[in-house]
Amino acid sequence: MTTISAPSPVQADGTASEPVRLFRTGPVAVIEIDNPPVNATSQAVRAGLLEAIREVDLDPEIEAAVIACAGRTFVAGADIREFGQPPREPHLPDVINAIEDCSKPVVAALHGTALGGGCEIALACHGRVVDAKASFGLPEVKLGLVPGAGGTQRLPRLVGTEVAIDLVSSGRNVKAAEALHLGLADRISTGDLRADAMDLAREMIGKPLRRTGDLPATRMGAEVAAAKLGEIRRKARGAEAPVRAAELAMLAADVPLNEGMARERETFLELRSSEQSAALRHAFFAEREVTRVPGLDNVEPRPVQKVGVIGAGTMGSGIAVAFADAGFDVKVVETNEQALAAGRARVADIYDKQVASGRLTDATRNERLSSISYDVGLATLSDRDLVIEAVFEDMEVKRTLFRDLDGILPPGTVLATNTSYLDVGAIADATARPTDVVGLHFFSPANIMKLLEIVKTDTTAPDVVATGLAVAKRLRKVPVVCRVCDGFVGNRILSRYRQQAEYLIEEGALPHEVDAAMEAFGFPMGPFAVSDLAGLDISWARRKRLAPTRDPRERYVDVADRLCEAGRFGRKTGAGWYRYEGGKRIPDPFVTELVEGASRRRGLTRRPISADEIQARIRAAIVNEASKILDEHIVERPLDVDVVMMHGYGYPAWRGGPLFEADRVGLQAILDKVTERAAQDGPGWEPAAGLVSRASSGARFYS
Numbered sequence: 053m054t055t056i057s058a059p060s061p062v063q064a065d066g067t068a069s070e071p072v073r074l075f076r077t078g079p080v081a082v083i084e085i086d087n088p089p090v091n092a093t094s095q096a097v098r099a100g101l102l103e104a105i106r107e108v109d110l111d112p113e114i115e116a117a118v119i120a121c122a123g124r125t126f127v128a129g130a131d132i133r134e135f136g137q138p139p140r141e142p143h144l145p146d147v148i149n150a151i152e153d154c155s156k157p158v159v160a161a162l163h164g165t166a167l168g169g170g171c172e173i174a175l176a177c178h179g180r181v182v183d184a185k186a187s188f189g190l191p192e193v194k195l196g197l198v199p200g201a202g203g204t205q206r207l208p209r210l211v212g213t214e215v216a217i218d219l220v221s222s223g224r225n226v227k228a229a230e231a232l233h234l235g236l237a238d239r240i241s242t243g244d245l246r247a248d249a250m251d252l253a254r255e256m257i258g259k260p261l262r263r264t265g266d267l268p269a270t271r272m273g274a275e276v277a278a279a280k281l282g283e284i285r286r287k288a289r290g291a292e293a294p295v296r297a298a299e300l301a302m303l304a305a306d307v308p309l310n311e312g313m314a315r316e317r318e319t320f321l322e323l324r325s326s327e328q329s330a331a332l333r334h335a336f337f338a339e340r341e342v343t344r345v346p347g348l349d350n351v352e353p354r355p356v357q358k359v360g361v362i363g364a365g366t367m368g369s370g371i372a373v374a375f376a377d378a379g380f381d382v383k384v385v386e387t388n389e390q391a392l393a394a395g396r397a398r399v400a401d402i403y404d405k406q407v408a409s410g411r412l413t414d415a416t417r418n419e420r421l422s423s424i425s426y427d428v429g430l431a432t433l434s435d436r437d438l439v440i441e442a443v444f445e446d447m448e449v450k451r452t453l454f455r456d457l458d459g460i461l462p463p464g465t466v467l468a469t470n471t472s473y474l475d476v477g478a479i480a481d482a483t484a485r486p487t488d489v490v491g492l493h494f495f496s497p498a499n500i501m502k503l504l505e506i507v508k509t510d511t512t513a514p515d516v517v518a519t520g521l522a523v524a525k526r527l528r529k530v531p532v533v534c535r536v537c538d539g540f541v542g543n544r545i546l547s548r549y550r551q552q553a554e555y556l557i558e559e560g561a562l563p564h565e566v567d568a569a570m571e572a573f574g575f576p577m578g579p580f581a582v583s584d585l586a587g588l589d590i591s592w593a594r595r596k597r598l599a600p601t602r603d604p605r606e607r608y609v610d611v612a613d614r615l616c617e618a619g620r621f622g623r624k625t626g627a628g629w630y631r632y633e634g635g636k637r638i639p640d641p642f643v644t645e646l647v648e649g650a651s652r653r654r655g656l657t658r659r660p661i662s663a664d665e666i667q668a669r670i671r672a673a674i675v676n677e678a679s680k681i682l683d684e685h686i687v688e689r690p691l692d693v694d695v696v697m698m699h700g701y702g703y704p705a706w707r708g709g710p711l712f713e714a715d716r717v718g719l720q721a722i723l724d725k726v727t728e729r730a731a732q733d734g735p736g737w738e739p740a741a742g743l744v745s746r747a748s749s750g751a752r753f754y755s
């Protein structure tokens with residue numbers, strides 16, 4: 053830490069020579085943290101901060117201090133990259149206690165996102181001034197951790213136990229206005245944040261210090277606490293940290309700060325070495341690593357501001373909203389006025405629902421709606437930088453459309469298709485510019501789901517792929533680049549997942565038992581409930597399309613076909629794999645009879661099937677198909693598969709994704725399960741070569 057009266061010299065690479073600097077600017081000093089990119093509390097930051105606060109405490113010329121950060125955000129947490137290493141002193145709790153124990157007022161000046169350790173630093177200050185766009189958060193549970201530097205003990209003392217439990221167990225952010233309302237922030241700055249923070253510090257000079265740790269925390273009644281923990285456990289779906297964080301926040305009312313912090317630290321260190329935390333940290337970094345596609349680092353994306361969306365159905369309207377939300381100029385086209393009006397209504401409905409729920413203001417809604425224009429026909433797309441189609445899922449329809457677009461769009465416009473399954477290469481071949489064609493596979497609802505599969509053909513130009521990545525970043529999507537195959541990555545794996553689920557019900561399980569097992573595994577919904585939600589007719593149409601080319605040796609379960617033949621398309625028809633009454637999902641004897649009939653037709657004697665077997669067989673099916681996808685170079689890295697499965701299909705992030713978890717479970721155990729099934733289940737179920745070679749050589753998916 054350097055004590056200076058002017059900005060310190062910076063190193064040749066532009067980073068500050070010291071991550072913590074103490075500016076003497078009269079009676080109120082400024083401690084500035086400068087540790088790009090997010091001011092994480094690395095060991096050097098902790099040491100510098102401790103030294104600075106000690107100097108403030110001891111220097112008679114300093115009467116108060118402000119802690120502020122350079123760069124884009126206040127401290128966004130402990131340095132996650134250090135977690136795999138032995139902890140090094142000074143430990144953050146000790147630094148934070150020194151701030152609270154300082155004899156002079158210390159005020160935090162918060163901008164950006166004060167997260168984790170950053171929020172804990174702020175809680176230990178004697179006052180907090182926040183920029184109007186700033187937010188607080190204790191997202192540790194998203195990393196499989198609990199706050200480890202007083203967050204679970206000081207937050208209840210400042211905002212009350214009930215609110216604290218919600219914040220530490222959900223990890224959600226609190227924006228400036230709510231923070232002020234809760235008492236988490238003392239003032240909101242709409243001008244010079246540091247000056248406003250220095251004003252508050254100056255006002256506090258000579259007055260009794262309000263130390264957060266000295267405040268009492270409200271005790272919850274035993275029954276209320278038990279009910280709250282039960283609710284958190286259910287929402288956690290197998291993740292351990294949310295419950296542990298909530299229990300610690302409840303403890304704050306019963307024990308003094310230092311005892312509570314000791315229990316918190318003990319829990320933090322325990323969870324930091326847990327498998328769930330390792331998986332969640334892997335998921336955190338994988339979501340960022342996946343955007344770094346080998347071979348594209350120096351490729352410049354094409355500029356995109358004007359976007360055309362063809363087709364204003366469910367997907368098209370969701371895609372239009374996603375682009376409008378990200379500030380693009382959007383033009384939606386349809387084949388006729390009626391379809392266009394229906395699409396416009398869908399877009400308006402999406403925004404109206406967000407305004408009704410308080411997630412969007414009227415002004416923002418109107419601004420977004422004004423960035424979307426509508427037209428009939430393709431002609432007015434001639435000024436677009438990127439055009440994406442979301443029309444009927446039929447190859448000839450899409451090829452004809454792309455052939456027509458070829459004659460309308462100027463050179464350089466990117467032609468994208470939102471197809472879920474079809475061969476993007478075959479669509480590209482309909483144009484004279486196949487290098488400009490790429491798949492941008494959104495997931496429904498397109499304005500909400502984070503995953504975006506960027507499907508490159510053998511001819512897609514590198515800068516078109518780079519354009520997909522740049523557009524994904526602006527859309528705040530999680531992009532995964534893949535090559536063409538039936539179903540790309542996610543839907544291809546999903547079709548194997550569902551097929552194994554149908555084998556299980558043919559052998560003895562019932563749909564609700566398979567769903568219960570996979571929900572216990574950590575999926576938000578089981579496969580049959582998901583099918584009912586999506587609509588059984590969509591996959592029925594695909595199965596009928598593929599029927600002529602299906603391998604007769606393949607084990608095919610026809611229960612879903614029979615449901616569709618009976619007009620049972622899922623929730624939208626009031627019945628599918630389940631019956632739906634009053635919004636409730638009810639197992640239906642009609643389905644049980646269909647399933648038992650399938651067993652008889654297969655010549656199988658039904659048997660009880662345990663949740664363990666259901667989970668093991670479905671996990672093996674997922675890992676085997678994922679391994680084939682790697683073998684075929686549809687994607688190049690295991691993290692590409694894991695990110696797709698976590699962000700597109702709800703694979704529990706606290707398991708790290710199927711391949712990260714396969715390494716932990718053991719590839720041989722998974723291979724054995726696949727091999728055991730291959731004979732019964734027919735073509736396509738043979739063990740993937742990559743899985744066999746890794747299992748036999750002891751290699752892993754992640755080196």
Ligand code: T1G
Pocket residue numbers: 089090092128129130131132133144165167168169170172191192195197198199200201203337340341
């Ligand atoms: N540690 C190390 N690196 C981090 C980091 C962190 N906490 N947060 C972000 N990065 C890196 C990230 O990997 C990326 O690196 C770059 O910064 C930009 O991030 C004691 C124990 C802050 C909202 O969980 O939520 O404090 O890829 O691409 O979209 O109780 O990063 O460029 O090389 O995400 O603008 C708690 C995690 C930690 C916050 C910014 N804190 N970070 O989002 O940029 S545990 C968190 C985020 C803790 C205490 C406990 C986001 C962000 P690279 P980015 P962004």
